[in-house]
Amino acid sequence: MAAERADFTDRVCAVIEQLRPGELVTYGEVAAEAGHPGAARAVGRVLRQAEGLPWWRVVTSTGRLVPGNEEDHARRLQAEGVIVQDGRVAR
DNA sequence: TATCTGACGATAG
């Protein structure tokens, strides 16, 4: 099918956009949904460059927030109704 | 085309 032009970046962006307020997903989850399990690093690259994308709904597998922006990240998550403790999402 | 980097993941210590 010619519709196979679904690039990794485009795919990731779609997954994030489909998330609902308060819906948390890990980089690995997004990568797997995008069709590239293990490409969690590439996902982070997309979120960083992509604009207008709710990157704050994406966290690391350990529940750790974004390094270098933990404050801003935790702030947005809490605004969505997510409980954040010490730079980590509450289980 | 090659090389390095990086909003990661898992395992080892």
Added chain:
DNA sequence: CCTATCGCCAGAT
């Protein structure tokens, strides 16, 4: 609990 190392992929230079 934390830090360090290896493996993964995509993007930038």
